[in-house]
Amino acid sequence: MNNANDLNLSRSEVFHTLAAFWLKPEQESYIEITSLESLYHFINLISETYHISVDSLDFLKSFPTFEEHAKNYEQLFSLSFGKLAAPLVESVYKKWTENPEINTPQAHQTGYVKGDSYSYMKALLHQLEIELPDEYQADELPIILDVYALLIEYAPVSSIKNLSENHLDWLDELSSRLARVVTKRGFGEFYLDFLALTQSLVELEHRLYLP
Amino acid sequence: MTKLTRRGFLKASTATAAVATLGTLSYQDWQKQAYASEGEADAEVQISSSTCNACSNKCGLEVFTKNGKLWKIKGSNIHPNSLGTLCARGHGFATNAYNDARLTSPLKKNEDGTFSEISWEQAYQEIGEKVKKIIAEDGPQALAITQDPRPSGKFYSKRFMNAFGSQNVYTHHAACNLSKLTAYAHTIKKEPKCDFNNADAVMFIGRSFGDGIKPSAMKNLANNVKRGLHIIMVDPRFNATAHMAKDWLAIRPGTDLALILAMSNVLVTEELYDKDFIENYTTGFDEFAEAVKDYTPEWAAEITTLPASKIKEVAEFMAEKAPKAFIEPSWRAAFGCSYYNSTETARATILFNALLGCYGKKGGMYYGDGVKFGKLEGPKFKKLPEPVAPQYGSDRFPLTPTGSGSSVVVAEGIEKGDIKGLFYYQSNPVIGYTNAEDFGKRLDMADLVVVIDVQMSETAMHAHYVLPDTTYIERMEVPSSTGTVADVRLQGIPKVHENTRPVDQIFTELAEACGIGEYFTFTVQDVIDAQIAPFPDEVKEKLLKEGIAKVPVENPKKPDGDPHFPNDDNKIHFADDVWLEGGLGRNIQWIEPKYMPNPDNIDEFRLIAGKQSIHSHTMTTNIPHLIQITKDYDLDRVWINTKRAEALGIKEGDKIEISSEVSTTPAIAHVTERLHPDCIWTASHYGTKSPYLTEGAGLGISSMDHTPFHMEPFSGSNMSQENLVHVKKMEA
Numbered sequence: 025m026n027n028a029n030d031l032n033l034s035r036s037e038v039f040h041t042l043a044a045f046w047l048k049p050e051q052e053s054y055i056e057i058t059s060l061e062s063l064y065h066f067i068n069l070i071s072e073t074y075h076i077s078v079d080s081l082d083f084l085k086s087f088p089t090f091e092e093h094a095k096n097y098e099q100l101f102s103l104s105f106g107k108l109a110a111p112l113v114e115s116v117y118k119k120w121t122e123n124p125e126i127n128t129p130q131a132h133q134t135g136y137v138k139g140d141s142y143s144y145m146k147a148l149l150h151q152l153e154i155e156l157p158d159e160y161q162a163d164e165l166p167i168i169l170d171v172y173a174l175l176i177e178y179a180p181v182s183s184i185k186n187l188s189e190n191h192l193d194w195l196d197e198l199s200s201r202l203a204r205v206v207t208k209r210g211f212g213e214f215y216l217d218f219l220a221l222t223q224s225l226v227e228l229e230h231r232l233y234l235p
Numbered sequence: 236m237t238k239l240t241r242r243g244f245l246k247a248s249t250a251t252a253a254v255a256t257l258g259t260l261s262y263q264d265w266q267k268q269a270y271a272s273e274g275e276a277d278a279e280v281q282i283s284s285s286t287c288n289a290c291s292n293k294c295g296l297e298v299f300t301k302n303g304k305l306w307k308i309k310g311s312n313i314h315p316n317s318l319g320t321l322c323a324r325g326h327g328f329a330t331n332a333y334n335d336a337r338l339t340s341p342l343k344k345n346e347d348g349t350f351s352e353i354s355w356e357q358a359y360q361e362i363g364e365k366v367k368k369i370i371a372e373d374g375p376q377a378l379a380i381t382q383d384p385r386p387s388g389k390f391y392s393k394r395f396m397n398a399f400g401s402q403n404v405y406t407h408h409a410a411c412n413l414s415k416l417t418a419y420a421h422t423i424k425k426e427p428k429c430d431f432n433n434a435d436a437v438m439f440i441g442r443s444f445g446d447g448i449k450p451s452a453m454k455n456l457a458n459n460v461k462r463g464l465h466i467i468m469v470d471p472r473f474n475a476t477a478h479m480a481k482d483w484l485a486i487r488p489g490t491d492l493a494l495i496l497a498m499s500n501v502l503v504t505e506e507l508y509d510k511d512f513i514e515n516y517t518t519g520f521d522e523f524a525e526a527v528k529d530y531t532p533e534w535a536a537e538i539t540t541l542p543a544s545k546i547k548e549v550a551e552f553m554a555e556k557a558p559k560a561f562i563e564p565s566w567r568a569a570f571g572c573s574y575y576n577s578t579e580t581a582r583a584t585i586l587f588n589a590l591l592g593c594y595g596k597k598g599g600m601y602y603g604d605g606v607k608f609g610k611l612e613g614p615k616f617k618k619l620p621e622p623v624a625p626q627y628g629s630d631r632f633p634l635t636p637t638g639s640g641s642s643v644v645v646a647e648g649i650e651k652g653d654i655k656g657l658f659y660y661q662s663n664p665v666i667g668y669t670n671a672e673d674f675g676k677r678l679d680m681a682d683l684v685v686v687i688d689v690q691m692s693e694t695a696m697h698a699h700y701v702l703p704d705t706t707y708i709e710r711m712e713v714p715s716s717t718g719t720v721a722d723v724r725l726q727g728i729p730k731v732h733e734n735t736r737p738v739d740q741i742f743t744e745l746a747e748a749c750g751i752g753e754y755f756t757f758t759v760q761d762v763i764d765a766q767i768a769p770f771p772d773e774v775k776e777k778l779l780k781e782g783i784a785k786v787p788v789e790n791p792k793k794p795d796g797d798p799h800f801p802n803d804d805n806k807i808h809f810a811d812d813v814w815l816e817g818g819l820g821r822n823i824q825w826i827e828p829k830y831m832p833n834p835d836n837i838d839e840f841r842l843i844a845g846k847q848s849i850h851s852h853t854m855t856t857n858i859p860h861l862i863q864i865t866k867d868y869d870l871d872r873v874w875i876n877t878k879r880a881e882a883l884g885i886k887e888g889d890k891i892e893i894s895s896e897v898s899t900t901p902a903i904a905h906v907t908e909r910l911h912p913d914c915i916w917t918a919s920h921y922g923t924k925s926p927y928l929t930e931g932a933g934l935g936i937s938s939m940d941h942t943p944f945h946m947e948p949f950s951g952s953n954m955s956q957e958n959l960v961h962v963k964k965m966e967a
Contacts, residue, residue, distance in 0.1 A: 044244060053244070098352055103732070104703070105350070106336035106691055106857075106927035116335045121304070123270045128305055129860040130330035137333050138731055143304070144265045151260050153248040158733065170245050178255035190262035208926075 032176050034073045035233065039173035041066055042222055046112060046166040048159060049094040058087040070221075074228045083217045100205060100212050103137070108209065110202040114163035115139035117197040134197075137161065141191065145171075148187075168192060169222075185234045188226060195223045269302065283727040284311065284782025286715070288707035289328035290851040291384055292316050292449045293715065295783050296325060298708060298727030305329070305708075305728050310450060314783055315717050320450040323849045327858040331706050332731050336857055336928055337689055338703035339732040350691075350701065355736070355744070358700055363748030365683045365699075369656045370399065376624035377653065379403035381642045382660040386724060387712035387759065391742040392660045397619045398746060398754040402626040403654070405642035409946075410668040410953045412571035413639055415564065417950040418581030420636045421813050423594070424802040425602070426564050430794065431459050433598035436553055436560035438467040440491050440584065441568030445475030448848040465556070467549055469494065469569075471843060472874065472916050473909035482549060485911045488843050488956060489828030490539045491569040492576045495562070495583040496825055497535030498550035500527045502590045507554035509592025516798055517589055519810030519822075526810075526822035538825075540911070557591035559598025568845065572952035576826040578634075579949070582814075583823055589807045594798035601794040602801070606716035606786045609768040615757040616765070627654060632951040634817035641951025643669050646677040646944070656683040660738065661704070665693040666924060666937055667852050669953045670897055673944035687741055690857060691927035703735040710737035713762045714778070716786075721770070723763055725782040817949045829945075829957040832913050837882050840875075841914045842893065842960045844938035850920040856931030857923075865921075871935030872905035874916040875962065880906040883964060890965040895941040895958055901965060902936050915962060 044057050056062060067081045088096060103111045119132050120139035130136045138161070145162035148171065149155075160167055168191050175184045199219050206212040281300045286293040295314020299306040308329050310317030317325075331337065341358040342350040369377050378401045382392035393404045408416060419426050431437065432455070444453045453476075460466065460479045468480035471488045486494060502508045503524045513520050532543035532550075539546070553560045562584045565571060570580035593599025626637045628644035635641055642664060648654035657678070665674050671693065678684055678697040686698040695701045709731060712724035736744075739759045746755040767775050770786055777784040798805065810822045832839045847870055855861050865871055873893065875885060885891060887906045892899060893915070900922070910916055921935025942958045 040244075047244060095351075099349065102352060103335060103337065103339040104342060104352060104691075106925075107929040108927050111335060113335070120333065122266065125270065126304070126306060128307055128330060129327050129858075130333055133859060135335050135859060136330070137335055138304075139333075140266070140269075143269060143302070144262055147265055147269075148259055149245075152251045152254055154251060155246040157245075167245070174245070174247070174251070175255055175259065178252045180256075180258050182261075183255065183259040186259070186261045186263075 031073065034069055035229070036173045036176040038066070038069055038073060038225065039169050039176065042225065043166045043169035043173060045218065046169065046222075049090065049097050051090050054090050054093060063087070070225070074225060074232065076224070076228075081221070083214070084221075086214065088214060096212055096215065099209065100202070100215060108205060110198060110205045111137075112165040112198070113137055113161055114141040114145075114165070114168065114191060114194050115161075117194040117201075145191065163191070165198075181234060188229060188234060192226045195219065195226065199223065272302065280306065283725045284722070285708055285724040285727050286314070286386075286722050287317075287321065287325040287328065288385060289322075289324035289855065290447075293385070293717070293722075294321060294325060294450065295720075295722055296321055296329075298329070300728055303729050305332070311783055313720065313785070314722065315720055316449055316451050318451040318454065320454065322448050322450050323861060323864070324448075324851055324855055327849075327855060327861045328851075329708055330860070331689060331858065332708050332728060334690075334857070336691075337706075337732065338691060338695075338701060338735070340703060340734050342701040344699050355734075358702060359744055359748035362683070362685055362700055362745065363750065366399075366656055366749040369682060373655055374623055375399035375401040376403065376627065377655040378658075379405065379627060379645050379648070379654050379656070380658040380660065381405040381407070381645065381662050381664060383407050383662040385661060385707070385712070386715040387710075387738045388660045390713045390762065391739055392658070394619070394754065395658070395742050395746060395751075397622070398751040399749070400620045400623040402622040402624065402629075402637065403640070403645070404626075405640040405645060406638075407642065407662055407664075407668065408572075408639035409641045409643045409951055410572055410664070410955060411567050412565075413635065413641065413952040414577035414947060414950045415566075415571050415581040416636055416639055417578050417634050417817075418570070418585060419564075421634060421811065422582065422585045422802075422807055423798070423800040427594065427600040427602045427798075429561060429563055429600050430598050431455055431464065434459070434464055434559050434561065435598060436465045436467065436556035438469060438549070438553065438560075438562045439476065439480075440469040440495075440562060440565055440570065441573075442563055442565040443470070443474035443476040443845070446848055447566060447846040465552075467552075471911035471914050472845065474845065475848065482545075484541055484545065484549070487538070487540045487911055488841050488914050489574045489576070489831065490535075492580040492583055493530070493535040493538040493825060494541065494546060495580065495587050496527055496530035496823065497532045497546050498553070499523075499583070499587050499590060499823075500530045501532065501547055501550035502554050502587075503527055505551070505554075507551065508590040509557060512558075512589065512592030512594070516594070516800075516805065517807045517809055519808050522822050523586065523809035526824060530825065540913075553591060557599075558593040558596035560591055561588050561593040561600050567955075572947070573843075573954065573956035575829040575947055575954055575957055577947060577950070577952060577954075578817075579819060579823065579826050582819075586807065586809055586823060589809075594800070594807075595794055595796055597794045599794065602792060602799055604719050604788045604792050606719060606721045607769065608714060608716075608721075608766040611762065611765050613765075615761055617754050617756070619754060628951060632817065632949070634814070634819075635950050641946060643944075643946050643953050644951050646674050649677045649681045655681060657681055657685070659684070659686045659688075659694055659698075661688055663688075663692040663694045663853055665697060666922070666939060667919075669939060669955075670942055670944045671924065671937065671939055672897070687738065691925055692853070693923070693925050696925060696927075702741055703732070704741065705730055705732075705735045705737045709735075710739075711759050711763075712739075713759060714766045719786050719788055720783060721767070721774075721778055721786050722783045723778055819949055829954065830959045832959060834913075836961075837879070838961045838963055840879070840960050840962060841956065842895070842938050842941050842958050843914045843916050843956045844919040845916060847918045847920065850918065853920060853923060856920055856934075857928040859930050862930045862934070865931075865934060869903070869905065870918060871903070871921050873902040873936065874905045874907050874910045876910045876912040877906055877908045879912045880904065883962060885962075885964045890967070892963050892965050893936065893941065893960050895960045897943050898940040900936045900940055915960065
């Protein structure tokens with residue numbers, strides 16, 4: 025990497041790719057990101073940018089086929105499947121609100137959608153004049169990752185840090201729930217590995233680039 | 236809109252980069268702004284009205300939102316069921332709108348039993364094709380719908396099925412109060428209201444306002460007890476209202492009929508009945524007197540295990556307090572649906588109240604005013620076709636009001652091949668209406684099962700298609716009423732999930748897909764406008780703006796001594812041949828329960844069930860706050876009488892095994908003197924089986940697991956407490 029700008033572009037690209045993977049399955053973009061060429065590029069990019077050994081990323085070579093991915097994604101992450109799924113929605117894993125003025129039963133509990141996380145991400149997207157696709161909630165993981173990628177390229181460190189510390193801090197809880205779901209369902213190990221990679225990269229961002 | 240990076244998928248404007256460069260709104264700053272704006276005294280608050288959906292009381296409530304977020308809810312001050320309060324269920328159930336276990340997309344069952352998300356278009360198309368096929372091959376009478384009564388659901392479910400020409404519209408009543416409704420239908424036609432505010436004595440039989448709670452009713456009862464109202468609680472269990480009673484009659488379950496027959500015997504023998512009322516408003520008294528002559532307190536004592544002297548005492552007491560005394564009509568338990576003799580028991584209570592002469596009297600029971608809604612007429616509301624066949628099961632249960640029907644007999648119809656396509660709106664019969672395993676197996680035989688709900692219930696698991704409803708708090712509904720108060724559910728919060736649809740939209744679109752769209756060319760607003768059309772303008776305005784309004788009555792009804800029965804001749808017929816049609820006797824008689832535990836078998840019991848004020852059947856068992864109360868207070872434990880527990884070596888908190896002819900389930904024991912020794916008791920909310928709903932997983936048992944699939948032959952009720960179980964302590 026020649027300069028800070030190149031480094032930021034690389035970081036940004038990594039997170040855009042992470043976001044693209046966690047998106048609801050779409051054949052064209054999935055095939056693009058999982059093509060051999062893209063995969064090798066992605067692995068090398070991660071390795072160079074975050075100093076991770078290429079060998080430890082070997083699992084990425086066994087991306088499921090699009091058909092498998094579409095089925096798995098729906099079963100593992102759809103909100104419709106209640107506790108048999110691990111939705112990629114931040115509000116679910118955090119207190120619905122920290123506002124002490126609200127005292128409805130769900131106010132300070134986890135397990136609910138459209139909480140503070142959602143409201144904040146909506147406000148952020150509005151500030152950035154970013155259009156949210158209809159089928160997504162503002163605090164879904166792919167949205168947060170894609171915005172994070174955008175901030176790496178354009179925003180000051182304080183903004184990047186704010187988003188990471190406040191909106192990528194629920195991945196442990198997601199991982200625990202996904203692990204339970206994978207055990208119950210009997211499939212989905214790949215997603216646990218990919219989530220672990222996502223978590224590692226978030227952590228490395230802090231260590232290496234967000235003092 | 237331009238994409239800013241090679242792989243970014245979010246569409247952004249060219250200004251995004253510039254904004255980002257300046258720095259974005261921090262989360263902490265956002266919180267400060269958002270919380271400040273929400274917490275300010277003059278912050279903009281949206282208030283909407285609705286009625287609670289947590290049970291069929293439909294208490295009025297106010298929904299407060301700020302910034303589109305649910306802020307608080309409270310009971311409506313003017314709605315007669317709430318009067319400013321809301322129970323725990325009401326508070327908990329509203330949170331379902333945001334629950335992460337909600338259905339968010341139409342689902343179709345795969346061959347391997349899993350479900351996949353499909354589009355609404357695909358769901359409608361496939362359901363429509365299947366419905367048309369069923370109609371072509373077997374006629375519309377092969378379709379049926381069951382709904383749990385809520386305003387829009389009730390209206391749209393019925394119209395939907397009737398539009399096919401099918402009369403197969405069912406309620407949950409077979410698991411609730413069908414026996415009672417049947418008894419009322421053929422005596423005085425409709426249940427009058429109880430004048431607690433002026434009564435001197437009330438007998439509750441298997442009914443607890445404190446458990447199956449309606450906040451205003453419980454408050455009112457407590458105030459009247461303070462005033463001097465004497466309560467006699469007849470229940471195998473010392474329930475959550477019994478502490479307000481002067482007498483607790485711990486009756487052997489299933490024998491309430493014997494008690495009422497003996498009480499009737501006392502009033503007849505001692506001539507304590509209201510002679511004027513009997514003369515003017517009844518027929519067949521002499522036959523009745525003859526019929527009850529052998530049902531002495533001593534006879535009843537053997538059956539009920541209540542002392543004969545006590546039976547005599549309470550009968551005489553009720554007569555002394557008459558006409559300001561009555562047996563409260565109850566709901567489920569003793570004569571709602573639970574026993575083989577429930578219909579006869581309900582009939583007996585109606586006749587006993589006639590002996591007291593309490594109908595049409597202050598302090599007794601009388602018919603109050605209601606709201607008369609406008610008719611649905613005009614081109615938007617096309618006249619429904621004539622039905623092609625009677626309601627399924629009505630030939631087997633000719634006494635059962637077809638407005639309810641037996642939703643249990645429908646399951647039999649599936650097995651026989653008479654019923655091929657079923658729709659369920661917001662009802663969970665698999666776990667609530669009869670034996671879960673049996674009902675589930677029958678559903679699996681149907682050609683088409685469509686469930687419309689907000690969560691993956693046990694019934695949804697057997698569906699071919701599951702359609703996601705919005706929660707009640709996210710939509711507007713057709714009007715309903717309580718007394719002279721009309722209410723309209725207004726939308727309380729913005730729709731939470733884009734891909735859910737409100738019940739009215741679902742049925743309208745389903746109708747289109749099924750070829751009956753011509754009967755659904757109206758909106759919810761059109762229905763509201765038509766139904767409130769007769770009201771004065773100020774009432775209409777209030778209703779549309781605030782969701783609740785008192786409708787003025789010109790000559791309000793008052794108790795004037797005349798019962799004003801809505802039947803044909805304003806009389807109660809003590810003896811009536813109509814009962815013969817349903818297999819009962821012309822005259823009232825003792826009918827034994829189907830099962831009776833053998834007192835010589837120390838491990839043999841009847842399993843009975845009841846409610847808890849924090850839950851509504853199985854609707855609330857995935858609401859974390861309500862389940863936490865269960866866990867905190869061990870409310871899922873199964874009650875067993877102290878002496879019986881001792882004989883079996885069971886102590887408080889012990890793990891026990893409950894086995895029956897249909898199932899074996901573990902449970903935890905609660906040892907208590909507050910229960911008749913012949914039975915064990917469980918709350919009816921537990922034993923959930925859906926893997927999608929885990930809050931209540933592993934808690935308690937479902938009484939329906941031990942109750943066989945059967946029906947009361949006179950009304951088609953589910954006989955929910957006709958069972959025999961054996962209990963033993965499980966080794967650690």
